[in-house]
Amino acid sequence: MSHTKDEEASIPLNAMPRASDVENDLTHGERLEVKISEGRAAAPAKKIVIPAFIIIPLWMSVSICVILYNKYIFSSLHFPFPVFLTTWHLFFSACATRVLQRTTTLVDGARDIEMSRDRWIRSILPIGALFSGSLILSNYAYLSLSVSFIQMLKAFNPVAILLISFAFKIQEPNARLIAIVAMISTGCALAAYGELHFELFGFICQCAAVAFEASRLVMIQILLHGLKMDPIVSLHYYAPVCAIINACILPFTEGLEPFYALHRVGLLVLFSNAAIAFALNVAAVFLISVGSGLILTLAGVMKDILLISGSVLAFGSQITALQVFGYSISLGGLIMFKTTGGK
Template sequence: MASPTPERADKFSNEEELEMELKEPLLEEEDTALPTPVQATAPKPKPKLSAAAIIPVWIVLSLSVIIYNNYLYNTLNFKFPVWLVTWHLTFATIGTRILQRTTPLLDGAKDVNMTKEMFIKSILPIGVLFSGSLILSNTAYLYLSVSYIQMLKAFTPVAILLISWTFRIQEPNKKLAMIVLMISIGVALASHGELRFNLFGFIIQAAAVAFEASRLVMIQILLHGLKMDPLVSLHYYAPVCAAINLVILPFTEGLEPFYELARIGPLILISNASVAFLLNVAAVFLVGVGSGLVLTLAGVFKDILLITGSVLIFGAQITPLQVIGYSIALAGLILFKTSGEFQVL
């Protein structure tokens, strides 16, 4: 059989990579301090767990991280998102290196030839976007409800497509344009129905979506063809992002969060970072257990549970207009991820 031409092989590779990136809410976006670990192509690990076993674990961990972070910010009044993100990334830096030495979970790192040039030209700029996404998405919890933030995050695939079309990474077509319009209308209705709308919080979350979408598109441009599962990605990006955040910390929150650590206590801080880290471990198994449709539906179910939990646990108020708007956005999201329409140039 004849080998595919370089142009065809490149197109096929790009399609696979962008499709994997657009499967999220998969590994999140979760505005955990460790959302959606960076990944280019999606090599499927060989998990010993079934989808029925790992998907509920992933859902529980996803919900736990977001609710736990919100509890820290708004119930315990620890309003230091930059510090918390930095702590989670530092914990992940240590955790991935321990796993690399004691388990086969990071064997994929052996396949990555990390050169100085790759680090400076690819890892570092993507790390800057990753840090921006993490800090902004966590800061949004100081101003917006968990339920409303989840509704706004439904716009992320639209932002990815708009950026991809702008840089001609993706071929636009009428069907995708209609799906984009559908998601946009749904998010707009959800925003219009928000009872506790905060303009500054909305701008912060919109910026977080823009940073996250830009990060995913930049992965397409700079790391296309490089195989990194979620945990391997975290292994490389966590120390970079932690260092970037340490530079930002003195200019944003200063020493104040350190004075609050005794009040919060080591048990809460360590358990919070541990849950976020376990979410990324679960993600390694998750990407190999089901089809794109199964994972998409699992993500939608998780978001619905999260919004319901936000109402029950934190007393968040949602209106019928928000329910309608978010339902439209989710329907558009499912149509997009199951349409098979996008074609990468």
């Protein structure tokens, strides 16, 4: 069932997390929506701070583990039910955030948000629906595409964000943004052209997931502008919505088959998989307070490179020199996009 930037209250679109990272990333993520809330009206509890040299490698490790673990379940354990797995992750996260709310200070940011019925219907519900679609489509892509190829395609996410922003006149195109769009698009095209095991269905699913995710991030910028929601608070609101939406979709997509196949994975795998996905969001809360935007961007790039390398070792994914060249171009555009604030 995303995908970490340290920005000001007015958050540029590139500072928000990708849903596929959240799930693969559940939110990833690499991805964070808004800076953690600072200051409380009443005397706040002292916040726990984990040093950067500990939390950055920890976040990278958990993020990589989530994606490889999901791929392992889909492929090696022969459990090809992404809607069920995403629904389970979201249900687990919805319960976990409420437990944390009662036992820790990690979800205290929810107290600062006035969540009226009207705001929930106009903002949380449609954004949650896009989040759900992004997670499901992204996980469907893992059924037929390699982890390495999907990570390369995810680099196109900033381009989708910019194109939607141009369409809604949130941002005006300029020479720098056009150069970024051209670099990332060219790199992704080369990576796709160099893929040895190209599957059209998986490619379409991943492209649709990128479109859903970009639309979600733009809607967050429009509808939730000014609200301060860290990854745990966001999950607190979105996880129940997404879990219910997915549960309604499940009978029409996978039916009862996932329940008949649960013996292939077992309870230990199900719970550990959901717990690791949720732990990624907890790690993200600590991550956003320890480094500058540039450091977190470079950490994200390094994480993607390690993930691609890990997929080659773990699943025998094959990558070509053309894909490496194309992805290098995309990374250059991605770093430009994030370090310039998407402007």
